[in-house]
Amino acid sequence: xxxxxxxxxxxxxxxxxxxxxxxxxxVETTNVKMSxxxxxxIAVEEALRLKEKKLAEEVVAVSLGPKACxxxxxxxxxxxxxxxxxxxxxTELQPLAVAKLLAKIAERESPDMFxxxxxxxxxxxxxxxxxxxxxxxxxxxxxxxxVEVEAGDERRAxxxxxxxxxxxxxxxxxxxxxxxxxxxxxxxxxxxxxxxKAKKKPIQQLTPQDLGVDMAPRLQTVxxxxxxxxxxxxxxxxxxxxxxxxxxxxKVL
Amino acid sequence: xxxxxLISGVRRQLPKARGFASTYRAAQSFQxxxxxxxxxxxxxxxxxxxxxxxLLPHAAKWDAEKHFPVDTLRKAAExxxxxxxxxxxxxxxxxxxxxxxxxxxxxxxxxISTTAYxxxxxxxxxxxxxxxxxxxxxxxxxxxxxxQSFSSYCLTEPGSGSDAASLSTTAKRDGSxxxxxxxxxxxxxxxxxxxxxxxxxxxxxxxxxxxxxLVEKGTPGLSFGxxxxxxxxxxxxxxxxxxxxxxxxxENRLGEEGQGFTIAMNALDGGRINIGTCxxxxxxxxxxxxxxxxxxxxxxxxxxxxxxxxxxxxxxxATAVHASRLMVRRAAESLDGGAESATxxxxxxxxxxxxxxxxxADDAVQVLGGYGYLxxxxxxxxxxxxxxxxxxxxxxxxxxxxxxxxxxxxxR
Numbered sequence: 205x206x207x208x209x210x211x212x213x214x215x216x217x218x219x220x221x222x223x224x225x226x227x228x229x230x231v232e233t234t235n236v237k238m239s240x241x242x243x244x245x246i247a248v249e250e251a252l253r254l255k256e257k258k259l260a261e262e263v264v265a266v267s268l269g270p271k272a273c274x275x276x277x278x279x280x281x282x283x284x285x286x287x288x289x290x291x292x293x294x295t296e297l298q299p300l301a302v303a304k305l306l307a308k309i310a311e312r313e314s315p316d317m318f319x320x321x322x323x324x325x326x327x328x329x330x331x332x333x334x335x336x337x338x339x340x341x342x343x344x345x346x347x348x349x350x351v352e353v354e355a356g357d358e359r360r361a362x363x364x365x366x367x368x369x370x371x372x373x374x375x376x377x378x379x380x381x382x383x384x385x386x387x388x389x390x391x392x393x394x395x396x397x398x399x400x401k402a403k404k405k406p407i408q409q410l411t412p413q414d415l416g417v418d419m420a421p422r423l424q425t426v427x428x429x430x431x432x433x434x435x436x437x438x439x440x441x442x443x444x445x446x447x448x449x450x451x452x453x454x455k456v457l
Numbered sequence: 458x459x460x461x462x463l464i465s466g467v468r469r470q471l472p473k474a475r476g477f478a479s480t481y482r483a484a485q486s487f488q489x490x491x492x493x494x495x496x497x498x499x500x501x502x503x504x505x506x507x508x509x510x511x512l513l514p515h516a517a518k519w520d521a522e523k524h525f526p527v528d529t530l531r532k533a534a535e536x537x538x539x540x541x542x543x544x545x546x547x548x549x550x551x552x553x554x555x556x557x558x559x560x561x562x563x564x565x566x567x568x569i570s571t572t573a574y575x576x577x578x579x580x581x582x583x584x585x586x587x588x589x590x591x592x593x594x595x596x597x598x599x600x601x602x603x604x605q606s607f608s609s610y611c612l613t614e615p616g617s618g619s620d621a622a623s624l625s626t627t628a629k630r631d632g633s634x635x636x637x638x639x640x641x642x643x644x645x646x647x648x649x650x651x652x653x654x655x656x657x658x659x660x661x662x663x664x665x666x667x668x669x670x671l672v673e674k675g676t677p678g679l680s681f682g683x684x685x686x687x688x689x690x691x692x693x694x695x696x697x698x699x700x701x702x703x704x705x706x707x708e709n710r711l712g713e714e715g716q717g718f719t720i721a722m723n724a725l726d727g728g729r730i731n732i733g734t735c736x737x738x739x740x741x742x743x744x745x746x747x748x749x750x751x752x753x754x755x756x757x758x759x760x761x762x763x764x765x766x767x768x769x770x771x772x773x774x775a776t777a778v779h780a781s782r783l784m785v786r787r788a789a790e791s792l793d794g795g796a797e798s799a800t801x802x803x804x805x806x807x808x809x810x811x812x813x814x815x816x817x818a819d820d821a822v823q824v825l826g827g828y829g830y831l832x833x834x835x836x837x838x839x840x841x842x843x844x845x846x847x848x849x850x851x852x853x854x855x856x857x858x859x860x861x862x863x864x865x866x867x868x869r
């Protein structure tokens with residue numbers, strides 16, 4: 205393969221405490237630590253492994269959003285990605301608009317594979333990869349737990365997917381969209397020398413206008429609320445009481 | 458359901474928390490530090506992740522079993538942590554002291570003892586990089602950078618501690634070699650390390666008569682005492698080193714004859730900043746643990762964090778950590794910039810940070826009460842580890858001597 209594009213999303217760090225905004229319009233992001241979406245990190249790692257196996261020549265990290273997204277592109281480049289593309293926008297990002305932007309970038313870059321995390325841990329949409337494949341009319345393999353690329357001119361990938369009943373293996377023609385699941389790999393640490401090298405790698409900056417994409421939101425967030433607080437449990441005194449409660453209170457029997 | 462399994466899946470990859478802290482999250486790790494450069498934030502990110510995954514989960518075990526985690530240290534070396542300020546022409550990371558101050562703090566948050574050894578190793582390698590001949594740099598540094606070879610710094614002697622310039626180990630010329638005789642005490646990495654940077658007397662009494670030598674393990678006449686039983690710093694070995702007619706070729710003398718004390722003292726300027734940094738990391742850990750405990754522990758019908766006595770203690774602790782961090786980083790910047798005040802800044806930072814951060818650890822034990830005294834909660838280990846920082850790399854009383862001397866220089 206000549207090139208793999210990897211989409212990386214800036215999200216609230218998985219360790220940070222999530223606070224809902226007072227007006228219920230979303231979650232608080234000011235002064236909250238932001239990081240690369242963990243599934244995107246897995247996608248970067250997988251692309252780098254393919255490159256290290258000489259199955260790909262170049263890995264390009266793509267991110268969309270405000271200027272700060274360049275941090276996540278830098279992280280990807282510190283891990284080993286060769287260069288970055290940043291589409292600068294302060295508009296709210298929704299899966300369809302993101303997929304359209306990524307499709308336009310794919311047209312410009314003609315990658316052999318577009319890798320994405322299967323979903324982002326902020327909105328948990330799990331739609332972008334699928335929409336991207338549809339827009340490009342490329343085959344897609346989602347929830348990948350193993351990715352292999354066949355050597356030779358055939359240009360095919362073999363992807364194992366985690367599905368409800370077990371594992372499904374697909375063989376698909378390239379170029380293709382692959383979205384990564386949790387057990388695909390364990391991402392590497394960025395080494396200190398590579399962090400330094402990442403400084404010198406280029407990030408191309410674009411705007412949605414450059415790509416001719418209409419970013420207008422199609423979805424409207426009605427309100428965001430905290431999950432219900434867990435109530436304390438009770439200790440039952442006998443099996444009979446337990447069965448009674450399961451049958452008459454919880455109504456699960 | 459799908460969502461829950463995903464998140465719990467992501468969290469499975471996170472370090473396992475212990476004891477009461479089953480919901481433990483590294484409060485430190487989501488603070489936003491606006492004073493750092495973009496690269497420094499990345500260094501910090503890597504160091505924090507490494508500390509959270511590779512150090513913190515094992516720190517208690519290493520302490521209890523007195524285990525020196527060679528494999529973990531080599532993993533750290535792969536990321537560049539064993540060669541932070543070694544030039545890149547020999548494969549070093551080529552960063553500055555101010556970067557090191559951020560990295561070592563993040564690592565010490567996970568384990569002080571291991572990180573402190575790493576700082577000593579960086580210090581010895583730094584001496585070779587700075588004062589070594591090309592042959593010495595090419596010969597020794599690649600193995601030190603990858604930690605295929607571990608190093609030790611040998612200045613202190615049984616009879617020469619604070620008065621380091623009075624050391625009595627001798628190095629007598631014999632043709633193109635030197636014959637080293639004497640003994641060294643409290644040597645971190647002793648017995649395990651492959652390379653020893655030994656200060657020995659080649660000339661007259663006093664600082665000007667001292668030279669530095671690189672002594673390789675296995676050299677006839679080099680032997681080690683029993684491993685010392687210590688209060689803390691248990692994840693690294695410490696022992697005495699005996700030199701009984703150890704023949705060292707002239708090529709292994711580091712720097713000029715008589716330059717040894719200067720090399721030793723310059724190294725210690727950086728070493729003191731590093732030790733201060735390790736104190737900050739340990740204290741930051743204690744602060745996080747205390748904050749969390751205070752918000753979870755209920756007495757008299759409310760979380761103890763609602764009591765002003767606890768609030769003020771936590772406020773004092775947070776202030777001490779912050780002040781220590783600023784002093785240490787400032788001293789590192791002074792050293793990077795070759796400021797005239799670098800020695801004094803390092804001495805002040807070392808004295809202040811090691812004292813203040815020890816008090817933070819002690820306070821954390823107090824906030825956690827009986828639980829703080831149990832090993833399971835981790836803060837007593839930090840307290841034991843931090844205690845020695847007030848003694849080594851020059852006691853804090855010697856720091857006052859240095860500060861006073863520098864002050865009087867300014868008066869002249």
